[in-house]
Amino acid sequence: MEKQNIICIACPLGCKLEVEHKKNGIDDYIVTGNKCPRGKDYGIKEMTNPTRVLTSTVKIKNAHLCRIPVRTKGEIPKGLIFKCMKEINKVEISGPIKVGDIIIKNVLGTGIDIIATRSM
Amino acid sequence: MVNYDVVVIGGGPAGLAAAIEAKNNGVNNILVIERDRELGGILQQCIHNGFGLHIFNEELTGPEYAERFIEELYEMGIEYKLDTMVLEVSPNKTIYAMNTTEGILNIQAKAVILAMGCRERTRGAINIPGTRPAGIFTAGTAQRFVNMEGYMVGKKVVILGSGDIGLIMARRMTLEGAEVKAVVELMPYSGGLTRNIVQCLDDYNIPLLLSHTIIDIKGKSRVEEVTVVKVDENRNPIEGTEKIFDCDTLLLSVGLIPENELSENAGVEIHPLTGGPVVNESMETSIEGIFACGNVLHVHDLVDWVTEESRRAGKNAARYVKNQLASNGNIKKTYAGYGVRYIVPQQVRVANIEEKLHLMMRVNDVYNSAKMVIKLDDEVYKRIKKNHLAPAEMESISIPAKDLINRSFTTISVELEVEEA
Ligand SMILES: Cc1cc2nc3c(=O)[nH]c(=O)nc-3n(C[C@H](O)[C@H](O)[C@H](O)COP(=O)(O)OP(=O)(O)OC[C@H]3O[C@@H](n4cnc5c(N)ncnc54)[C@H](O)[C@@H]3O)c2cc1C
Ligand code: SF4
Numbered sequence: 001m002e003k004q005n006i007i008c009i010a011c012p013l014g015c016k017l018e019v020e021h022k023k024n025g026i027d028d029y030i031v032t033g034n035k036c037p038r039g040k041d042y043g044i045k046e047m048t049n050p051t052r053v054l055t056s057t058v059k060i061k062n063a064h065l066c067r068i069p070v071r072t073k074g075e076i077p078k079g080l081i082f083k084c085m086k087e088i089n090k091v092e093i094s095g096p097i098k099v100g101d102i103i104i105k106n107v108l109g110t111g112i113d114i115i116a117t118r119s120m
Numbered sequence: 121m122v123n124y125d126v127v128v129i130g131g132g133p134a135g136l137a138a139a140i141e142a143k144n145n146g147v148n149n150i151l152v153i154e155r156d157r158e159l160g161g162i163l164q165q166c167i168h169n170g171f172g173l174h175i176f177n178e179e180l181t182g183p184e185y186a187e188r189f190i191e192e193l194y195e196m197g198i199e200y201k202l203d204t205m206v207l208e209v210s211p212n213k214t215i216y217a218m219n220t221t222e223g224i225l226n227i228q229a230k231a232v233i234l235a236m237g238c239r240e241r242t243r244g245a246i247n248i249p250g251t252r253p254a255g256i257f258t259a260g261t262a263q264r265f266v267n268m269e270g271y272m273v274g275k276k277v278v279i280l281g282s283g284d285i286g287l288i289m290a291r292r293m294t295l296e297g298a299e300v301k302a303v304v305e306l307m308p309y310s311g312g313l314t315r316n317i318v319q320c321l322d323d324y325n326i327p328l329l330l331s332h333t334i335i336d337i338k339g340k341s342r343v344e345e346v347t348v349v350k351v352d353e354n355r356n357p358i359e360g361t362e363k364i365f366d367c368d369t370l371l372l373s374v375g376l377i378p379e380n381e382l383s384e385n386a387g388v389e390i391h392p393l394t395g396g397p398v399v400n401e402s403m404e405t406s407i408e409g410i411f412a413c414g415n416v417l418h419v420h421d422l423v424d425w426v427t428e429e430s431r432r433a434g435k436n437a438a439r440y441v442k443n444q445l446a447s448n449g450n451i452k453k454t455y456a457g458y459g460v461r462y463i464v465p466q467q468v469r470v471a472n473i474e475e476k477l478h479l480m481m482r483v484n485d486v487y488n489s490a491k492m493v494i495k496l497d498d499e500v501y502k503r504i505k506k507n508h509l510a511p512a513e514m515e516s517i518s519i520p521a522k523d524l525i526n527r528s529f530t531t532i533s534v535e536l537e538v539e540e541a
Contacts, residue, residue: 007318013508014314035507052319055168055181056295057267064157067270069167069183078323085295099187117167118183 051075063095127229132161134414135235136189141434152200160186174424238415250337259373274369282310286373291320402436457535496529
């Protein structure tokens with residue numbers, strides 16, 4: 001049995017959740033402290049596979065700035081954030097770029113692309 | 121002298137939304153003046169996500185949010201000038217501006233919309249003793265260096281102040297390989313949103329030291345160490361709790377101040393608590409035909425509310441130009457009662473409200489489970505239950521015009537009724 005305290009960030013209320021993991025044959029998660037059902041989903045996801053959107057910048061040539069902002073086009077596993085930063089930092093692109101253009105396809109095999117977040 | 125119907129000062133999200141909405145309401149002769157090399161304002165450096173949940177129903181980054189409005193401005197053919205600094209606005213709405221290609225510009229407007237945003241408090245404003253070495257930045261300046269110029273500001277970082285910019289920069293610096301030793305906050309609660317504490321600090325095991333402050337900075341040419349100390353309930357340092365952090369960079373995230381030199385010189389009345397102009401239901405300042413919106417009016421944490429408020433300013437500037445705004449008349453006041461720090465707008469002319477009156481406010485402390493009580497003079501109009509209220513999160517209330525028309529009252533107040541835990 002494993003217990004973890006998590007603050008729910010699915011809405012501004014920020015409920016203090018306690019997620020209990022029971023391993024009796026099948027995995028079972030018990031969430032307490034949530035004021036609504038979304039908190040339960042969030043709590044279980046944070047325990048099993050926490051994910052985040054990652055935002056950063058990439059080097060760019062032929063533009064009025066030398067960095068262009070990018071983000072993952074969806075959430076990636078939290079554990080891959082620093083690996084993903086390494087991939088992002090390897091890239092150097094050249095303008096013009098449109099907002100939404102794919103900068104890295106399927107980063108680290110996650111199925112998620114890295115896209116530009118502005119035109120430059 | 122050139123003439124425009126509406127001149128918008130500042131091309132950030134506030135100025136963009138106001139200009140677009142003025143055009144949508146039938147004014148064609150509009151000019152946006154921006155001192156930076158591009159439109160978008162502060163959003164261009166806010167590369168993190170979390171913008172637009174209310175307006176677009178999706179989570180965008182700052183630049184994406186800005187680009188949607190910039191594109192719309194282009195498509196509508198609204199005129200704008202970049203690299204142009206407004207130097208002065210006169211009470212009769214003459215604007216003096218300057219740029220390197222045209223020199224001094226002299227512009228006459230029928231209506232002016234102030235949308236200059238805010239600036240960061242600096243170290244001088246909060247008086248930390250110690251030497252003055254390099255390596256001390258406001259968090260927003262560091263954000264601009266890192267995100268737009270690609271220039272890393274330091275390796276070992278301490279952040280003073282837990283406002284959202286400080287939290288966002290704690291994560292950003294960590295991702296770029298710096299070690300963020302701590303975020304130090306004077307108050308017993310954070311000045312930032314909970315989601316930012318979780319995503320920016322907890323995710324990266326960055327300690328948040330509440331009720332702490334920095335009492336000394338050491339370093340010859342570059343910051344070498346800072347001394348952090350715990351404070352008591354009166355915010356006085358507690359002796360014997362000093363901790364020394366070895367660092368080369370100190371970021372300050374100690375608050376924002378609305379940028380109102382232009383407004384003050386024009387003679388616009390400034391509210392002592394918001395630091396921005398006193399406005400009425402139409403976002404009009406104490407000078408007829410001069411409107412204000414966005415961070416220049418009061419500091420916002422969510423750009424979505426900036427957009428909403430600015431649309432109101434733009435629409436009403438258009439109504440003013442078209443002579444559809446009743447000037448003076450019967451002026452009601454808003455009053456921030458117990459637990460509420462301020463309310464914007466401060467004045468209300470009921471005749472000008474279209475559909476609903478929107479009140480925006482901040483509370484002065486963290487409350488779990490309280491009621492917001494809206495009163496017309498002494499009579500309770502409505503009680504709204506709130507599970508959670510915090511100074512970092514702006515609250516808004518709207519009151520249908522039909523509930524205000526034909527009622528005799530002089531003051532609309534909002535106060536908190538706090539239940540015992
Ligand atoms: C670091 C940071 C992080 C934030 N994070 C979030 C977030 O995660 N989610 C969210 O929803 N909101 C966030 N916000 C809030 C939101 O971005 C701001 O509230 C919003 O950008 C304010 O818009 P504005 O147009 O009033 O001001 P600004 O964006 O500051 O624009 C003002 C513009 O006016 C121009 N100007 C000023 N003076 C003059 C002059 N004299 N002449 C000509 N031009 C002038 C400036 O150059 C600037 O471009 C954040 C804000 C900051 C500062
Ligand atoms: S549990 Fe529900 S109410 Fe509580 S913070 Fe999460 S989403 Fe909000």
